[in-house]
Amino acid sequence: MPKQVYKIPSSLNRSFLDHELALSGGGFQMKPMPVKVILFWVASTLALFWVSTSTFVAAADWWLIALVVVIWLITTAFLGQYSKTKEMKFMSVPALLAYLPQAARRVLTRRSSNPSGFYQIVGINSIDDNGLIKYADGTFGQGYLVVGSASVLLFDDDRKRILDRVDHFWRKVEPTCEYIIMTTKEPQRVYRQIANLERRNVALTTPDPDLRELLDEQYDILTSHVGSSFKSIHQYLIIKADNLESLRRAHTVLQAEAESSSLMIKNWSMLNAAEVTDMLAVVYRGK
Incomplete structure (x- = not known):
């Protein structure tokens, strides 16, 4: 019997950091979170505390410090999200930085252009x-x-x-x-139909211009319309x-x-x- 429910299986690269923990206390129950997400929040919170107390930010006005804290927490919440593919958005930051330059988003494929960019995308040596x-x-x-x-x-x-x-x-x-x-x-794909037309054309023994015109019309329909549109x-x-x-x-x-x-x-x-x-x-x- 086939399965009634399908899901994405656990990855073979799963480590201890991918295990989910359910945090609860005082009647409060949170959704299970992976260990790496919890560690990311802890590291980000410690870094925020150090930035706001031991750097030049500590000498700023209170509203600037509050603004830094709010922006920092929003960024942490965004980068610490867990996607459906079981990856943190923080892992996509290097790919984003590599994609931002215009040269990385535009690949010239002219015959006279440098083929290195296109070769990196395709990754094929020969066929x-x-x-x-x-x-x-x-x-x-x-x-x-x-x-x-x-x-x-x-x-x-x-x-x-x-x-x-x-x-x-x-x-x-x-x-x-x-x-x-x-x-x-x-x-x-109409190559079989075109081959059949060619066989009919070869087998045509009567030099009838109307039949030739009909075969040419069918060939034009197959190549110009059915085989292209x-x-x-x-x-x-x-x-x-x-x-x-x-x-x-x-x-x-x-x-x-x-x-x-x-x-x-x-x-x-x-x-x-x-x-x-x-x-x-x-x-x-x-x-």
Whole structure:
């Protein structure tokens, strides 16, 4: 039976500072707070006491000292908040400071520009002809175009079978591999329809201009309208592994899952270099 309730599991990096303590006393009950949040408040309070009594702030007027105390407490309350991802906002301050300069928020991607900024964002060294992605951190990846079987119109029994199959699949994956799922909205793929038109064009033995004009009109509709204006949802899967052996085993598990059942993956195909580039272009290239 599939789970009825899903939640974010506890991180493997959880330490003693992430344990939550319930503070209470005198009939007053507070919401459980992590140890690191409590220590952050204690350290901030001690720092505030030192600043207001032992620095130049102590020589200021009382209203300036009160203003410093109020601003300090508001800042502490904001930076000491615990997010839904179990992280303090204080941990995001270095990333904020690195994002503030305009040079860090604007990356030039012209051919004549320095590619260092874009390389730091993408982190890919090369893509082989067979679609093997070599990342800058020494890991390897392989991209796939996948089609699932989930839908809002499923019956309850089918939904349970799909959830059970998905749960069993994730139990088989190795911790040395990372599964990156990308959902994009792209124009519909019409290469099969265009190939069918080409076969009909070749098989056309009667030199009828009206039939030729009809084929040209259908080709124009497929390429100029359906293949460019009509967009649909596409899903990609990138398996990123520490080494080639782990990537090969992950590919075997994915292949076995797709061949043994269509509950989780109805259809899948491995991407070559050109297709991987087109997949990444949807994410990194502007309109």
